Amino acid sequence: MNTELSFSTSYGKLRIPVYRVYASPLLGIAPIPESTFVRRENILFAYEIDVDVLGENFLPAYTEGDNSNVVATDSMKNFVLRQALDFTGSTIEEFLDVLGRSFLQTYVQMERLRLSGRELSFEQVTVPEQGVGIFVDSHVLFSRSHSDYAVAMLSFERNEAGTAVLTDHHCGNVDMELFKVTGSAFSRFVRDEYTTLQERVDRPLFIYLDVYWKYSDPQVLLSADHSYYVPAEQVHDLLCVVFHEFVSESIQHLVHEMGNRLLARFPQLTEVSFEAQNRTRDQIVVSKTDEKVKVYSDPFSAYGVIRLTVSRKV
Numbered sequence: 001m002n003t004e005l006s007f008s009t010s011y012g013k014l015r016i017p018v019y020r021v022y023a024s025p026l027l028g029i030a031p032i033p034e035s036t037f038v039r040r041e042n043i044l045f046a047y048e049i050d051v052d053v054l055g056e057n058f059l060p061a062y063t064e065g066d067n068s069n070v071v072a073t074d075s076m077k078n079f080v081l082r083q084a085l086d087f088t089g090s091t092i093e094e095f096l097d098v099l100g101r102s103f104l105q106t107y108v109q110m111e112r113l114r115l116s117g118r119e120l121s122f123e124q125v126t127v128p129e130q131g132v133g134i135f136v137d138s139h140v141l142f143s144r145s146h147s148d149y150a151v152a153m154l155s156f157e158r159n160e161a162g163t164a165v166l167t168d169h170h171c172g173n174v175d176m177e178l179f180k181v182t183g184s185a186f187s188r189f190v191r192d193e194y195t196t197l198q199e200r201v202d203r204p205l206f207i208y209l210d211v212y213w214k215y216s217d218p219q220v221l222l223s224a225d226h227s228y229y230v231p232a233e234q235v236h237d238l239l240c241v242v243f244h245e246f247v248s249e250s251i252q253h254l255v256h257e258m259g260n261r262l263l264a265r266f267p268q269l270t271e272v273s274f275e276a277q278n279r280t281r282d283q284i285v286v287s288k289t290d291e292k293v294k295v296y297s298d299p300f301s302a303y304g305v306i307r308l309t310v311s312r313k314v
């Protein structure tokens with residue numbers, strides 16, 4: 001039997017590490033009540049970049065071994081690193097924008113592109129200022145931090161005039177791990193013969209949380225004026241404030257509140273979405289003399305997942 005086949009392909013380079021020192025600082029950020037964050041020094045601008053080339057014109061590389069429309073992924077890596085030296089912007093989204101436009105300008109062989117960036121998170125080390133007895137941020141030494149980190153994705157294609165246009169984007173902050181010891185509930189859920197979980201009006205809620213956001217107008221995201229730029233640090237801080245304040249009935253209830261608060265705080269965003277994992281630990285023992293003192297341990301290894309996307313109605 002001669003069945004017709006169709007193909008969907010992409011190729012590129014993943015996890016290109018870029019450590020650019022002395023990039024332009026991110027300034028002009030509008031303060032928000034939930035965060036102290038208003039500037040990022042960018043002395044160390046460190047990201048991993050993924051390049052994904054999409055389209056049809058390189059299909060002969062798969063079907064016939066014809067590489068005439070294939071840009072070596074090794075060249076892509078070199079291109080990204082060279083662009084990092086010339087980069088004059090101060091956000092990962094601006095860097096991906098420069099990369100997307102320059103790739104399409106340089107390589108006629110590329111029809112469409114998806115570029116992603118993942119922050120390699122470093123914190124300025126605190127050192128004593130000589131003779132003063134106070135501690136200040138070092139401007140030369142950074143400590144690698146393995147906590148949550150910012151991400152971004154921008155997609156480009158060529159328009160009829162042959163110039164690169166942005167077709168999709170999202171920004172995010174991922175791998176947050178937040179443990180609230182009291183002030184969360186999970187009760188009044190369906191009970192049947194499979195239910196062993198106890199009703200809890202107060203449980204220790206430990207979640208892993210990823211959040212993503214999109215701008216109504218991507219030009220605002222890429223503007224050199226950063227007064228409407230939404231920094232991942234402010235999003236992180238706002239989510240922490242909501243978790244701190246809000247007594248939730250479930251993770252579903254919590255992420256809904258977080259979504260509402262983010263869209264209210266940042267009118268320039270059109271959509272926010274969440275993926276939360278329930279990592280709540282099992283209660284093992286409670287103190288007989290003070291019932292708020294408890295010991296928890298790891299639960300059964302499977303975990304619940306809760307997703308939510310909140311969009312503005314058009």
Ligand SMILES: O=c1[nH]c(=O)c2[nH]c(=O)[nH]c2[nH]1
Nearest residue numbers: 186197249250251252278304
């Ligand atoms: O916040 C929660 N949502 C659920 O849907 C759920 N299911 C469960 O077993 N525990 C929890 N917690």
